[in-house]
Amino acid sequence: MAKDEADSDLPSHDQAKEFYAKYDPKEVLGRGVSSVVRRCTEKETGKEYAVKIIDISGEKQENYIAEQTKRDTFREMNILRMCSGHPYIIGFHDSFETPTFIFLVFELCKHGELFDYLTQVVSLSEKRTRVIMKQLFDVVEFIHSKNIVHRDLKPENILLDDNLNIKVSDFGFAVVLEDGEELTELCGTPGYLAPEVLSVSMYDDVPGYGREVDIWACGVIMYTLLSGAPPFWHRKQMQMLRMIMHGTYAFGSPEWDDISQAPKDLISKLLVLDPKKRLTATEALNHPFFKRELAPEKQFFARRTFRAGIICVRFFYRLKYFYYNPPPISKEVIQTNPYSVKPLRKLLDNCAFRMYGHWVKKAENQNRAALFEHAPREEWLDLGYS
Numbered sequence: 001m002a003k004d005e006a007d008s009d010l011p012s013h014d015q016a017k018e019f020y021a022k023y024d025p026k027e028v029l030g031r032g033v034s035s036v037v038r039r040c041t042e043k044e045t046g047k048e049y050a051v052k053i054i055d056i057s058g059e060k061q062e063n064y065i066a067e068q069t070k071r072d073t074f075r076e077m078n079i080l081r082m083c084s085g086h087p088y089i090i091g092f093h094d095s096f097e098t099p100t101f102i103f104l105v106f107e108l109c110k111h112g113e114l115f116d117y118l119t120q121v122v123s124l125s126e127k128r129t130r131v132i133m134k135q136l137f138d139v140v141e142f143i144h145s146k147n148i149v150h151r152d153l154k155p156e157n158i159l160l161d162d163n164l165n166i167k168v169s170d171f172g173f174a175v176v177l178e179d180g181e182e183l184t185e186l187c188g189t190p191g192y193l194a195p196e197v198l199s200v201s202m203y204d205d206v207p208g209y210g211r212e213v214d215i216w217a218c219g220v221i222m223y224t225l226l227s228g229a230p231p232f233w234h235r236k237q238m239q240m241l242r243m244i245m246h247g248t249y250a251f252g253s254p255e256w257d258d259i260s261q262a263p264k265d266l267i268s269k270l271l272v273l274d275p276k277k278r279l280t281a282t283e284a285l286n287h288p289f290f291k292r293e294l295a296p297e298k299q300f301f302a303r304r305t306f307r308a309g310i311i312c313v314r315f316f317y318r319l320k321y322f323y324y325n326p327p328p329i330s331k332e333v334i335q336t337n338p339y340s341v342k343p344l345r346k347l348l349d350n351c352a353f354r355m356y357g358h359w360v361k362k363a364e365n366q367n368r369a370a371l372f373e374h375a376p377r378e379e380w381l382d383l384g385y386s
């Protein structure tokens with residue numbers, strides 16, 4: 001990209017003297033509705049950060065929306081300060097305000113979003129899911145203890161640091177609950193919305209919602225990490241919202257066949273329609289999924305150990321034999337059950353993901369709602385694959 005074009009959305013030096021005195025802005029990392037996130041370096045230390053530059057000038061949007069953006073940003077800054085120092089929440093380093101822009105300087109997460117990581121790997125192992133979900137519940141337990149509700153937990157808002165630890169970001173919808181306060185605003189991302197958020201926007205005589213919406217979102221995230229597809233999804237958004245309202249989801253085959261009972265049990269205790277019956281973050285952290293199974297005390301039995309050794313060696317040689325002499329794949333198997341053949345299974349899965357875009361690569365100007373679009377891609381239709 002030409003330098004002029006790349007820098008075209010940067011505020012001028014006159015508009016942001018204080019920021020430019022301390023930081024050098026670099027390439028764009030991501031864009032929001034009214035903001036651009038760039039890598040930047042701190043002049044004094046040479047350390048790298050990410051700066052979110054929020055336009056509050058009113059030039060790109062109506063004045064009243066710019067005012068709202070400004071108010072929301074101050075609320076977000078206040079909440080970020082309340083969360084400072086938590087190991088799995090994005091570090092908030094610095095801020096600057098001018099009449100036209102607000103600059104928020106964050107720690108830099110070079111590995112980007114959990115969403116992009118999932119795009120590459122499609123689904124995660126139980127072990128990796130355990131690490132990520134444990135960190136996520138640590139965050140939720142912490143923010144809920146401070147009466148903060150995030151309201152937009154999803155893989156796009158979970159960044160990964162250099163050690164692939166999570167950093168929960170984007171507290172743009174987060175609020176601090178007053179004692180006994182119930183929320184009524186419809187906000188969040190469709191696939192992750194809890195049923196009570198939908199109810200409150202549809203009916204007059206229902207109670208508002210509270211912190212339990214974050215637990216529901218954790219259930220959706222955990223399901224998605226393990227299977228590579230969201231639990232509530234339909235080509236037509238109204239149908240998808242109806243599925244959420246009724247709590248209709250399944251641990252379908254074959255994605256869930258090899259997944260053990262503990263994570264399924266935990267998910268089923270998170271995706272509970274009645275928010276009062278949903279686990280809390282602390283209860284989720286005490287679920288058996290997060291408890292390592294302790295091996296029984298080991299005793300040494302010479303004969304048994306010797307026999308086990310022989311079996312292992314035999315097994316190894318059989319495995320080696322099959323590896324170098326794989327059984328022929330018959331035409332019948334390919335016709336009747338192609339999914340049972342591992343290389344074909346991989347190919348089919350890849351095609352399905354390409355065609356239906358459960359995981360879609362983020363591109364310039366791509367709408368994130370595409371994650372839930374189940375339509376074949378244009379070029380496939382041209383090829384007559386529809």
Ligand SMILES: Nc1ncnc2c1ncn2[C@@H]1O[C@H](COP(=O)(O)OP(=O)(O)OP(=O)(O)O)[C@@H](O)[C@H]1O
Nearest residue numbers: 029030031032033034035037050106107108109170
């Ligand atoms: N600290 C960071 N390190 C690396 N990349 C980041 C960081 N913060 C944000 N990004 C990238 O920038 C993108 C947009 O950031 P962010 O999620 O804060 O904006 P947004 O909330 O989507 O914006 P808006 O609320 O204005 O629509 C992120 O999705 C991510 O890819």
